[in-house]
Amino acid sequence: MxxxxxxxxxxxxxxxxxxxxxxxxxxxxxxxDQVTTRGMVxxxxxxxxxxxxxxxxxxxxxxxxxxxxSVADMQRHVLDPFQLKHAICNPIYGVQMVFSEDMQAAFxxxxxxxxxxxxxxxxxxxxxxxxxxxxxxxxxxxEIERCALDKRFVQVLMLVMGxxxxxxxxxxPIYETAERLELPVxxxxxxxxxxxxxxxxxxxxxxxxxxxxAQAFQTQLTSLIVEGVFAxxxxxxxxxxxxxxxxxxxxxxxxxxxxxxVRMETPWVDRAPLEIVRSNIRFSLQPFDAPPEPQTLIxxxxxxxxxxxxxxxxDYPHWQFDGQDALPEGLSPDLVRKxxxxxxxxxxxxxx
Amino acid sequence: MNIQFRENQEAxxxxxxxxxxxDCDIHPARATRTExxxxxxxxxxxxxxxxxxxxxxxxxEGPPYPKAQPxxxxxxxxxxxxxxxxxSLAFMQKQLLDPNxxxxxxxxxxxxxxxxxxxxxxxxxxSAINDWQIDxxxxxxxxxxxxxxxxxxxxxxxxxxxxxxAGDKNFVQVLLLSRNVEPxxxxxxxxxxxxxxxxxxxxxxxxxxxxxxPITPSGWPSYxxxxxxxxxxxxxxxxxxxxxxxxxxxxxxxxxxMIEAGFGWAPSLAWRLDKTWQRLRSEVPHVKRxxxxxxxxxxxWTTQPMEDPESREDxxxxxxxxxxxxxxxxxDYPHWDYDEPSRVLPAGVSEANREAFYLGxxxxxxxxx
Numbered sequence: 214m215x216x217x218x219x220x221x222x223x224x225x226x227x228x229x230x231x232x233x234x235x236x237x238x239x240x241x242x243x244x245x246d247q248v249t250t251r252g253m254v255x256x257x258x259x260x261x262x263x264x265x266x267x268x269x270x271x272x273x274x275x276x277x278x279x280x281x282x283s284v285a286d287m288q289r290h291v292l293d294p295f296q297l298k299h300a301i302c303n304p305i306y307g308v309q310m311v312f313s314e315d316m317q318a319a320f321x322x323x324x325x326x327x328x329x330x331x332x333x334x335x336x337x338x339x340x341x342x343x344x345x346x347x348x349x350x351x352x353x354x355x356e357i358e359r360c361a362l363d364k365r366f367v368q369v370l371m372l373v374m375g376x377x378x379x380x381x382x383x384x385x386p387i388y389e390t391a392e393r394l395e396l397p398v399x400x401x402x403x404x405x406x407x408x409x410x411x412x413x414x415x416x417x418x419x420x421x422x423x424x425x426x427a428q429a430f431q432t433q434l435t436s437l438i439v440e441g442v443f444a445x446x447x448x449x450x451x452x453x454x455x456x457x458x459x460x461x462x463x464x465x466x467x468x469x470x471x472x473x474x475v476r477m478e479t480p481w482v483d484r485a486p487l488e489i490v491r492s493n494i495r496f497s498l499q500p501f502d503a504p505p506e507p508q509t510l511i512x513x514x515x516x517x518x519x520x521x522x523x524x525x526x527x528d529y530p531h532w533q534f535d536g537q538d539a540l541p542e543g544l545s546p547d548l549v550r551k552x553x554x555x556x557x558x559x560x561x562x563x564x565x
Numbered sequence: 566m567n568i569q570f571r572e573n574q575e576a577x578x579x580x581x582x583x584x585x586x587x588d589c590d591i592h593p594a595r596a597t598r599t600e601x602x603x604x605x606x607x608x609x610x611x612x613x614x615x616x617x618x619x620x621x622x623x624x625x626e627g628p629p630y631p632k633a634q635p636x637x638x639x640x641x642x643x644x645x646x647x648x649x650x651x652x653s654l655a656f657m658q659k660q661l662l663d664p665n666x667x668x669x670x671x672x673x674x675x676x677x678x679x680x681x682x683x684x685x686x687x688x689x690x691x692s693a694i695n696d697w698q699i700d701x702x703x704x705x706x707x708x709x710x711x712x713x714x715x716x717x718x719x720x721x722x723x724x725x726x727x728x729x730x731a732g733d734k735n736f737v738q739v740l741l742l743s744r745n746v747e748p749x750x751x752x753x754x755x756x757x758x759x760x761x762x763x764x765x766x767x768x769x770x771x772x773x774x775x776x777x778x779p780i781t782p783s784g785w786p787s788y789x790x791x792x793x794x795x796x797x798x799x800x801x802x803x804x805x806x807x808x809x810x811x812x813x814x815x816x817x818x819x820x821x822x823m824i825e826a827g828f829g830w831a832p833s834l835a836w837r838l839d840k841t842w843q844r845l846r847s848e849v850p851h852v853k854r855x856x857x858x859x860x861x862x863x864x865x866w867t868t869q870p871m872e873d874p875e876s877r878e879d880x881x882x883x884x885x886x887x888x889x890x891x892x893x894x895x896x897d898y899p900h901w902d903y904d905e906p907s908r909v910l911p912a913g914v915s916e917a918n919r920e921a922f923y924l925g926x927x928x929x930x931x932x933x934x
Contacts, residue, residue: 266844377784378791404782411802412795414747414778417810420845421748424805424837425782428798432781435794440787457837463829463883466872468794474902475633475790502837509886516879532844 215540219296221553222564225401225454225497225526226291228332229281230256230306230324239323239330244316256307256320260403260422261531267423270532280530284335291529292338294537299557299564300529301340301367301399302332303454308344309372309405317346318356325360333365340564342370342399350383354390361394367563368397368452373429374404380433380440388446395562397450397495400433402426427502430456431464434494438468441481443493450560452495455528457502462516465490491519495560497526498540498552499533507543514548524560525553584920586906587669587927588661589867590771590824590895591709593702594636594674596648604693609686618690619682621746621777630789634901642899650899654705661898662708665906668924669933670709671737671895672698673771673824677714679742680775687716692726695736703735710933712740712769720756727757731764737931738767742774743796743826749803750810758816767820767865767930770803772796800826801834804864808838811851813859820930821864825897828866832886835860861888865930867895868922869904877911889918893927 230236233255237245247253261268269280273290281287292300308320321344328341343360345353360366369391371379379400391398404422409415411425412432430453443449468486476482482489503513514520527539540549558564595601602610622629634640636649642660644653651657662670678690691714698711713730715723730736739761747753749770761768773796779785780795800823807813807821823831838856846852866887874880884892896903910922928934 266847267841374783378781378786379783381787408782408784409778410782411748411806412778412780412782412799413744413749413802413806414776416748416802416806417751418848420841420848421805421809423845424809424834424841425802427833427837428801429782431798432786432791432795433783435791436781436783436786439790457833459836460830460833462874462879463827463833463872464797466829466874466879467797467827467870470870470873471790471793471902475793478633478788478790500837500840502833502840504836504839512879512882516874516882518875 214538214542215544215549217295217537217540218549218553220298221295221525222557223291223295223297223300223527223529224452224524224557225303225499226287226300226529227281227305227531228287228302228328229279230304230327231278231282236320236323236327239326240319244319247316256310258305258307258310258403259406259419261305262419265419267532269530270535273530284332287529288336291527292336295527295539297338299338299340301342302328303342303370303399303401304328304344305401305403309347309375314346314349314352317348318352321346321356325356329363329365340365340367342366342368343396344370345387347371347375347384350386354386357387357390357394357396361396364563367561368399370399370401372403372405373400373426373433373456374408374410376405376407378433378436380436380438380442382440385442385445388442388449392446392449397452397560399452399454400430402455404429426455427457427460431460434464435468438486438489439479439482441479443489444481444483450493450495452497452524452560454497454526455500455531456496457500458496458498458523459503459513461496461522462513491521494522495524495556496522497524497528499526499528501533501541503541505542510541510543520548520551521556521559523552524557583666584923585666585668586894586923588665588667588896588898589671589893589927590869590897591661591670591672592651592675592898592900593672593698594649594651596652601690601693601697604696605689609689612686618686620680621682621775630792633789637901638899639901639903654702657898658706661896662706667708669927669931671931672702672709672711673740673769674698674712674714675771675773679714679717680744684716684719684722688719688722688726691716695726695730699735710737710931711735712738713766714740715757717741717745717754720753724756724760727760727764727766731766736766737933738769738822741768741770743770743772743799743803744774744778744780745776747776748806750806750808750812755812758812758819762816762819767822769822769824770800771824772800772826797826797830801830804834804860805838808856808859809849809852811849813863814851814853819863822867822893822930823864824867825869825895827870827872828868828887828892829872829883831860831866832883865891865893865926867893868909869895869897870902871904871909877913880911881913889921890926892922893930894923
């Protein structure tokens with residue numbers, strides 16, 4: 214494996230909300246009463262069943278509770294051993310699954326306040342992502358503006374599978390706000406399960422949902438590019454988190470070919486998709502979905518024609534690699550430095 | 566792409582005969598709205614006149630996303646005698662088969678009886694289109710071979726249609742589309758795979774179809790280009806389902822052909838499946854081997870629309886990872902994104918790989934000498 218260097222930025226770690234009741238202190242009286250009176254249960258998404266092998270590495274699994282629910286564990290498992298300067302917390306809690314926009318907004322607000330108090334306050338290396346109630350664009354924008362006052366929030370966070378494709382114009386005020394406040398928009402694996410988790414319907418298995426995340430990212434990238442998000446908001450950065458990376462180039466070859474063929478349909482897309490990706494889209498490293506052969510890895514990075522696309526991540530506590538082997542074999546020291554330090558800093562202005 | 570081709574005078578000259586090729590994705594069309602009626606019972610003719618076809622999408626006519634060209638086809642492919650592109654054998658011979666020296670042409674009729682909510686009508690239309698393929702096409706030109714179109718949502722009647730046609734040399738594969746009510750690995754479709762395996766016929770999965778699911782897992786997108794690109798994601802999800810439901814394990818002699826959805830995605834999907842299976846295999850104990858092994862042994866890809874990266878070495882990497890023995894050349898005639906045989910493969914390919922790509926793999930897979 215390639216050697217890690219100190220002072221890196223881990224762009225995808227997952228602090229776990231122990232239980233919905235952990236958010237009660239951050240809810241107002243009405244919502245606290247709703248949660249308790251209605252007997253609401255914990256919001257665990259099917260994307261990450263608590264005991265699934267992919268949800269936590271065996272040696273990162275606590276004896277009790279959810280993997281990733283303790284700051285001390287995160288320090289001991291990643292922040293210290295990987296000698297990180299920063300880690301960006303992306304809470305994957307099922308607040309996106311609820312259908313009421315009011316309830317979603319209340320839970321998102323509570324989640325963001327919980328993150329600031331229970332995590333960001335406890336370790337100066339940690340940075341946060343603003344989870345937004347995407348069902349209401351107005352409320353999502355308000356939540357971004359509210360949280361952005363705290364400079365430790367460095368990104369807006371959305372799920373790759375929600376109610377509509379992410380490029381849809383109705384969502385653009387979110388992107389306008391993010392661009393204005395120098396917040397990249399992180400798109401993380403996972404579904405609100407408001408649509409079937411594949412474009413050909415509901416599969417039978419958890420493994421199918423997980424494999425399918427990569428296809429979901431592909432369709433969202435198409436939507437974001439062809440709707441013209443980056444023509445309208447050229448400074449907006451988007452980071453695809455836990456997306457996989459080996460699909461990027463072949464996907465772009467295909468999109469490029471069709472764009473050349475039918476660009477009359479979306480004339481505002483005035484740059485080639487590959488150029489848009491190079492300037493506006495980034496990808497987190499893990500899960501690194503290529504075989505463990507340096508020769509293949511070198512070719513995959515050659516295909517990308519850029520050393521700026523990939524950002525370091527451990528995906529803690531998800532089980533993507535063992536030991537310290539977060540960096541696949543075959544990366545040159547220069548590329549390791551770009552991935553671990555330069556690229557994240559170029560992507561997240563608030564890390565300065 | 567939609568290029569106006571000049572008539573190829575050279576093709577007529579015996580001195581310049583091109584190397585023979587197989588075209589594994591040709592779309593024959595009906596010249597008139599009622600061309601299938603002779604193959605349909607009176608009841609269904611009446612049904613079509615009164616109620617029409619109700620697919621798993623809202624439009625009574627035409628596709629939900631308007632195509633980039635009329636009938637998604639080349640403007641130079643209208644037959645001189647009239648009718649839509651791809652509806653005349655004589656013109657197909659003149660424009661496609663003769664000048665390109667197509668030795669084997671596989672017919673994949675679209676907009677037939679598939680993706681229809683009335684499953685009885687679906688079966689009747691599929692049976693009709695199969696008779697029509699013989700009468701209008703394969704019996705009149707021995708280079709052409711048909712696909713058994715089956716009513717995809719009713720596995721049992723689909724299997725019956727396959728068994729009825731099994732052994733008929735006019736047919737070389739069973740045809741499904743990638744988008745169905747459920748992912749293709751689901752049990753409702755297993756009778757199709759069982760019958761195909763028994764008949765020794767590959768199952769082709771052509772991009773497209775209607776199953777009622779949005780073409781992204783995050784809802785309906787806005788544009789035709791999203792549907793077009795989306796077909797490769799649908800194909801990936803369909804193939805993942807086939808692997809993870811254990812279809813290849815259960816039907817070890819089954820061969821599947823992924824048609825018109827590109828192939829560049831295949832290595833990445835196989836790697837991702839393998840990596841995830843390493844972690845989660847206890848959920849799917851019926852998947853006994855790494856997913857990439859099933860894919861390597863039981864799946865083929867047609868080439869059109871060919872990925873064309875800036876560097877041919879990138880393309881060669883991907884083909885090497887898939888296997889030169891797994892690709893089947895296709896033009897997609899008469900559709901607008903037609904791949905011209907002489908232009909798709911860059912220089913630098915060995916003679917053996919070139920022959921396999923253009924002809925050998927297809928003859929072997931489809932059992933055509």
